[in-house]
Amino acid sequence: MAARKGLTLTDVLITVVIALVFSIIYSIWGGVYTALQPFGLHLNELVYGMWFIAAVVAYLIIRKPGVAIIAEFAAASGETIVLLQFDVMLMLYGLIQGLACEIVFAIVRYKSTALMVAVLAGVAAALSTLPLDWYYGYLGHLETWNLVLMVGFRVLSGALIAGWLAHLLYRGLKETGVLKLVGSREANHSGEL
Amino acid sequence: MVINIKDLRLRFPEEEERLFAGLDIRIQEGEKVLLLGPSGSGKSTLLNIMGGLIPEVIDVPMKAETLKISDDGAYVFQDPDSQFTMPTVGEELGFVLENKGVEKAEMERRFPDVLKAVGLDVSLETGIQSLSGGMKQKLAIASALLQGSDTLYLDEPASMLDDGSARQVWDTVESIWKDRTVVIVEHRVDYIWDKVDRVILMDASGGIAGDGTPEDILTDHLDLLEGFGVWHPRSWDAAPVFERTETSEENLLKAEGMNIRRGKDDILKVEDLKIRKGEWVTIEGANGTGKTSLLLALMKLIPSAGDVYYRGKKIRKTKQIAGDVYPVFQNPELQFITNKVFDEVFINLEMHFDKTEAMRQTGKILERMGLSHVSHLHPLEISTGQKRRLSVATAFGGVPEIIMLDEPTFGLDQKHAFRLLEIFDGMTKSGTTIVMITHDEEIKKRYPSRRLLLDGGILKEKEGMTDVRVH
Amino acid sequence: MFGSIKKYETFADRSNPITKIFMAVILFITVVFIHNPNYLFHLSIIMMLAMIVLSGVKFRYLAALLCFILLIGFISSLYMIFYGEGTTTLYRLGIIHITEESFVRGIHIMMRGLVLSFFGATVIFTTRITDVFYSLMQQLKLKPKYAYSFMAAVRMVPIIASEYMALRQARKVRRALIDKKYVSGLKGFRTAVITLLSQSIRRAYRLGIAMEAKGFDDGPRTYYHKTSFSLSDVFLILLTAACIYTAIQLGQTAAPFASTDAR
Numbered sequence: 017m018a019a020r021k022g023l024t025l026t027d028v029l030i031t032v033v034i035a036l037v038f039s040i041i042y043s044i045w046g047g048v049y050t051a052l053q054p055f056g057l058h059l060n061e062l063v064y065g066m067w068f069i070a071a072v073v074a075y076l077i078i079r080k081p082g083v084a085i086i087a088e089f090a091a092a093s094g095e096t097i098v099l100l101q102f103d104v105m106l107m108l109y110g111l112i113q114g115l116a117c118e119i120v121f122a123i124v125r126y127k128s129t130a131l132m133v134a135v136l137a138g139v140a141a142a143l144s145t146l147p148l149d150w151y152y153g154y155l156g157h158l159e160t161w162n163l164v165l166m167v168g169f170r171v172l173s174g175a176l177i178a179g180w181l182a183h184l185l186y187r188g189l190k191e192t193g194v195l196k197l198v199g200s201r202e203a204n205h206s207g208e209l
Numbered sequence: 210m211v212i213n214i215k216d217l218r219l220r221f222p223e224e225e226e227r228l229f230a231g232l233d234i235r236i237q238e239g240e241k242v243l244l245l246g247p248s249g250s251g252k253s254t255l256l257n258i259m260g261g262l263i264p265e266v267i268d269v270p271m272k273a274e275t276l277k278i279s280d281d282g283a284y285v286f287q288d289p290d291s292q293f294t295m296p297t298v299g300e301e302l303g304f305v306l307e308n309k310g311v312e313k314a315e316m317e318r319r320f321p322d323v324l325k326a327v328g329l330d331v332s333l334e335t336g337i338q339s340l341s342g343g344m345k346q347k348l349a350i351a352s353a354l355l356q357g358s359d360t361l362y363l364d365e366p367a368s369m370l371d372d373g374s375a376r377q378v379w380d381t382v383e384s385i386w387k388d389r390t391v392v393i394v395e396h397r398v399d400y401i402w403d404k405v406d407r408v409i410l411m412d413a414s415g416g417i418a419g420d421g422t423p424e425d426i427l428t429d430h431l432d433l434l435e436g437f438g439v440w441h442p443r444s445w446d447a448a449p450v451f452e453r454t455e456t457s458e459e460n461l462l463k464a465e466g467m468n469i470r471r472g473k474d475d476i477l478k479v480e481d482l483k484i485r486k487g488e489w490v491t492i493e494g495a496n497g498t499g500k501t502s503l504l505l506a507l508m509k510l511i512p513s514a515g516d517v518y519y520r521g522k523k524i525r526k527t528k529q530i531a532g533d534v535y536p537v538f539q540n541p542e543l544q545f546i547t548n549k550v551f552d553e554v555f556i557n558l559e560m561h562f563d564k565t566e567a568m569r570q571t572g573k574i575l576e577r578m579g580l581s582h583v584s585h586l587h588p589l590e591i592s593t594g595q596k597r598r599l600s601v602a603t604a605f606g607g608v609p610e611i612i613m614l615d616e617p618t619f620g621l622d623q624k625h626a627f628r629l630l631e632i633f634d635g636m637t638k639s640g641t642t643i644v645m646i647t648h649d650e651e652i653k654k655r656y657p658s659r660r661l662l663l664d665g666g667i668l669k670e671k672e673g674m675t676d677v678r679v680h
Numbered sequence: 681m682f683g684s685i686k687k688y689e690t691f692a693d694r695s696n697p698i699t700k701i702f703m704a705v706i707l708f709i710t711v712v713f714i715h716n717p718n719y720l721f722h723l724s725i726i727m728m729l730a731m732i733v734l735s736g737v738k739f740r741y742l743a744a745l746l747c748f749i750l751l752i753g754f755i756s757s758l759y760m761i762f763y764g765e766g767t768t769t770l771y772r773l774g775i776i777h778i779t780e781e782s783f784v785r786g787i788h789i790m791m792r793g794l795v796l797s798f799f800g801a802t803v804i805f806t807t808r809i810t811d812v813f814y815s816l817m818q819q820l821k822l823k824p825k826y827a828y829s830f831m832a833a834v835r836m837v838p839i840i841a842s843e844y845m846a847l848r849q850a851r852k853v854r855r856a857l858i859d860k861k862y863v864s865g866l867k868g869f870r871t872a873v874i875t876l877l878s879q880s881i882r883r884a885y886r887l888g889i890a891m892e893a894k895g896f897d898d899g900p901r902t903y904y905h906k907t908s909f910s911l912s913d914v915f916l917i918l919l920t921a922a923c924i925y926t927a928i929q930l931g932q933t934a935a936p937f938a939s940t941d942a943r
Contacts, residue, residue, distance in 0.1 A: 023825075024827065024888075025825050025828075025891060025892060025896065025898070026884070026885060026888030028825055028826055028829040028835065029829045029832060029884040029887060029891075030841070030884045030885065030889045031884075032829045032830055032833040032884075033833045033836060033880045033881065033884040034786065034838065034877060034880065035833075035880065035881070036833050036837055036840065036880075037840055037873075037876050037877055037880050039837075040837070040840060040844065041857070041873070050755055050756075051812050052831070053755045053756060053758060053759070054755055054758055057775075058759065060782070073877075077881075080847075081636075085850070090833070091832065092835075094800060094837070095829075095836060096804070097837060098837060100804050101797065101800055101801065101804065102704070102800035102801070102804045102807075103796065103797070103800050103802045104701070104704040104705055104707075104708045104800070105708060105796060108705075108708070108779075128902075129692060151712055151790070152712055153760065153789055153790065154760065154764070154785050154789065154943060155232065155940070156783060157760075157764050157765045157781075157943065158759075158760070158763055158764055158765065159763050159765055159777075159781070162759075162763040166759075178686060184870060185873055185874060185877070186550070187869065188870060188871070188874040189874055189877055189878060190729055190875060191548050191587050191882075192548075192587045192589040192878045193587055193589065193590035194590075194592055194877075194878040194881045194882055195881075196222075196223055197881065197882065197885045198881070225688040235919065240690075260893065262889060262892070262893060265892075266888075266889055266892045267889060282889070283893070283894075284893040284894075286886065286890055288882065288883075288886060289779055291883040291884075291887045291890065292886070292887065292890035293832075293834070293890075294823060294828055294831060294832040294833065294835070294890075294894075295810065295831060296809075296810060296830075296831070296834070296835055296886070298904070299904070300904055301811060303904025303905075304828075304894065304896075304904070305894050305895065305904060306902070306904070307894050307901045307902050308894060308895035308897070308901060310897060310900070310901060310902050311902055312902055313903070313906065315900065337835070338835075338838060352894060356894065356895060382850040448761075453689075481704055505849065508853060510849045510852060510853075523896075527852050527853065531852065531853045531854075531855065531856030531857075532856035532857055535853065535857070536853055538846065538850055539850070540846055541845070541881055542878075543846045543850050543879075544841060544851075544854060544873060545852040545875065546851065546858075546862050546863055546868075546871050547856065547862065547871070548871075550883055556858045556859065556862055557857050557858055559859070560857065560858065560859065589875065592692060603854065605856065607856075607857035609857075630901070648700065649818075662759050
């Protein structure tokens with residue numbers, strides 16, 4: 017029997033559901049983010065990495081092309097549904113951040129679940145939307161020290177939250193045995209019957 | 210013959226042992242068959258093979274000498290929350306027909322008939338989320354009918370329902386099963402035992418231990434049924450009997466003028482409720498009468514008007530009462546916090562004993578609950594019945610005065626349900642109070658020292674006893 | 681979905697979700713390229729009026745939403761107001777340095793957010809989620825596999841939310857009997873998220889099987905809801921264009937900001 021290629025219905029379903037769990041977390045996290053904003057010191061950037069965690073966790077679990085983009089886009093749309101706020105910008109950002117992660121995962125050929133890969137994806141996602149922010153938020157017109165602070169915080173947050181924390185969650189999930197349901201299919205067909 | 214499987218072999222990738230090693234099974238057209246067996250005997254797996262889900266959808270390596278199956282059969286699964294795709298009744302039924310390429314006009318022509326056939330009187334725009342558990346399962350049956358199959362596979366369709374709804378679902382199944390082949394996996398068998406043509410009894414190692422009419426199985430294989438610990442129509446004949454002890458007059462928990470609301474609706478009023486030391490109290494009432502809400506309100510986990518007292522002290526926050534009064538909720542998974550079955554009990558005991566003693570006692574508790582062999586596993590990894598037992602076990606460590614349980618025997622097989630009842634009896638005798646929500650008529654009849662009933666939005670004493678406030 | 685708070689329906693309810701999403705993208709691109717705060721000032725007011733009229737939602741709900749959007753918009757512009765470059769100092773306190781330029785720029789960023797939020801709210805109030813996916817499949821040929829996964833998963837959001845509530849309640853009680861270190865901080869967060877994820881993955885897995893058991897495959901199919909483009913879509917496109925045009929015209933005659941370039 018041929019193992020099914022590409023994303024199966026179950027793969028997509030699991031990806032989207034993981035994303036929606038995170039979209040609930042994002043929605044709560046939005047409060048933390050906003051509460052940190054008034055200082056203007058970009059402290060909010062320190063928690064920004066939470067917004068790309070869905071892509072990294074979904075990839076670590078399923079490890080197939082497309083999962084990171086779908087997860088991040090679904091999480092962003094999920095936020096729209098949970099908060100009842102349709103925000104094109106949010107979804108566009110989700111798409112770009114998912115794509116950034118996807119590139120990192122493609123480089124390792126969707127095989128590695130190393131911590132370093134997760135961290136790199138987190139950093140890539142953190143940097144990916146800077147060009148858009150530059151135009152939208154006039155970042156070029158910030159005082160230089162302030163801009164450096166912002167980018168630094170963001171990269172740090174991407175590495176820590178979307179990278180390290182995502183990996184921690186992945187390892188925990190593995191212990192629960194639930195990942196046997198999504199495990200790679202080739203491994204299923206070894207051994208005598 | 211609808212199904213003919215010969216020399217079936219199957220092994221789950223992560224398991225050492227084969228689940229099936231040379232199983233033969235045949236099912237004739239129009240037969241109504243009940244598959245029965247202890248947990249791990251492979252009933253559901255077999256059902257999935259008969260309908261072609263294994264290996265088409267669920268990729269498990271298997272082979273068989275002969276494999277004639279009915280793979281256009283329709284399924285009804287156990288959990289209403291994970292078998293619907295769409296938000297409304299009409300869209301869900303539509304989904305089934307969309308899959309078959311039926312045009313919209315034809316869909317709308319067929320919906321009313323199928324809803325009528327299952328006795329579901331709701332509009333097509335009704336949100337599935339607003340249906341009760343029983344109605345959801347009827348909708349699942351309606352979807353199965355729309356698939357137009359002559360074979361139905363029912364995988365514990367009533368196991369998550371209360372008695373009343375379960376009976377309704379089985380009546381519905383019976384009303385539509387003429388001219389169809391029906392294969393059922395179910396562990397609560399009282400309603401269907403006499404209705405099926407044939408019972409196939411499977412053993413713990415994936416073999417067939419008995420096969421015959423329901424009467425034959427009951428007369429010839431009663432010892433096997435008892436040995437496997439599965440429920441059967443005569444289960445309660447062998448139920449444990451306890452000596453009733455006098456309960457003390459000491460009041461522990463008291464609620465006065467309690468009023469629980471959900472949104473703008475009053476759901477439950479409790480004039481005056483007293484729980485005394487050493488009592489075994491059941492809380493009864495149909496689905497949606499607020500039994501779980503009462504439990505949450507007593508724990509101050511949801512807001513309510515009125516006062517709760519514990520040993521005469523007014524309780525304002527969960528913190529003040531948690532530990533002395535310990536609730537065990539319905540979803541065991543959500544109560545676990547560690548990554549090992551052992552630790553789940555151990556973290557309670559390490560607060561009271563030194564490490565060696567705590568470990569010794571943890572071992573004893575797990576042993577008593579039949580969980581020793583899984584103590585090294587993750588709490589989310591074990592079977593549903595084991596999870597429920599573990600969630601009850603988390604109550605023992607802290608030695609609370611009152612344990613409040615929300616359907617503790619739900620989904621347990623006979624063996625473990627009886628074991629649990631014995632444990633509860635032992636606890637009440639040593640002075641712990643048991644308050645339990647239950648739907649099980651037999652438990653209500655046999656064990657409690659006092660029965661409370663939620664009916665029409667008020668709490669009452671049951672069985673000739675007067676209103677609660679008299680006490 | 682909003683039946684209880686809606687008073688009436690307009691062509692916005694009848695237009696295709698794809699048109700609305702497309703218009704939202706156009707609007708996003710437009711505001712990124714508008715640097716004149718006067719244009720944006722009028723555009724945000726016009727979009728607010730459009731939301732009030734087209735959403736059909738009772739005014740008291742809109743008023744609450746309005747306050748929320750304004751507050752969030754203002755907060756998110758503070759970084760620029762406080763730390764943006766500029767020469768004409770208005771106020772200085774420690775590292776905070778508000779200049780006329782940074783202030784206008786901050787308000788400009790806030791107005792960008794307002795325009796998008798107002799239009800976004802209009803879309804939300806006039807669109808059924810399932811219709812979005814039905815039209816993505818029918819008009820944009822999105823594979824059913826993705827569309828139905830989304831719709832099925834959306835159904836799970838309330839279930840996940842109620843599981844989260846139950847989990848919190850359970851922890852509140854268990855807390856009393858165990859060392860706090862197990863349920864607080866990162867450890868507590870981690871185990872909570874893992875439990876929710878694991879439950880959801882199991883449910884998604886079972887749902888996938890149930891869907892395939894019901895005969896779902898990724899091939900051609902019929903649709904219970906037919907979606908198409910209509911005159912309503914033309915109205916919506918014209919209206920959006922008119923809003924942008926009017927805002928730019930008004931911005932040239934009635935200019936509340938002295939600056940014409942926020943950069």
